[in-house]
Amino acid sequence: MEHAHDAHQEGHHHGAHEGPAGWSGTSWSMAAQATLHCLTGCAIGEILGMVIGTAAGLHNGATVALSIVLAFVFGYALTMRGVLRAGLSPRAAFKVALAADTVSIAVMELIDNTAMVAVPGAMDAGLADALFWLSLAGSLALAFVVTTPVNRWMIGRGKGHAVVHAHHEH
DSSP, X not given: OHHHHHHHXXXXXXXXXXXXXXXXXXXXXXXXXXXXXXXXXXXXHHHHHHHHHHHTTOOHHHHHHHHHHHHHHHHHHHHHHHXXXXXXXXXXXXXXXXXXXXXXXXXXXXXXXXXXXXXXXXXXXXXXXXXXXXXXHXXXXXXXXXXXXXXXXXXXXXXXXXXXXXXXXX
């Protein structure tokens, strides 16, 4: 992990600002990019889970559980795709994905599923209902806003998405 931290610190000082401990050297732009990467996988899994659960008439709890599982699967898969291209074995790529994305995906899923459940009628709305899609889009946007500072803090400490930088070609 130290190598990932060193690679991160040496190659990514664009727009850095001092702040709370663990934040120096990490720009908001870098954190937003990491969060957007995570959001892509989460959104694919989240939307797929919500669509499958809603279409199949699953209970709200089962729909949320399916969405969370698929968000982790797609989130990890997108990270693994990048590091596999850089030459890592599938086992090593999975370890990098776990280290890079677990906290980010967990925070994102906590926020977007809580928001989705909190909107009256959103979980019971059909796929043709604007309430369903607007609530889902809003919950993912909220998750992005809340998760970006978490990712900034983690990257500044050489954790989270910073571990991926050691394995990407620049």
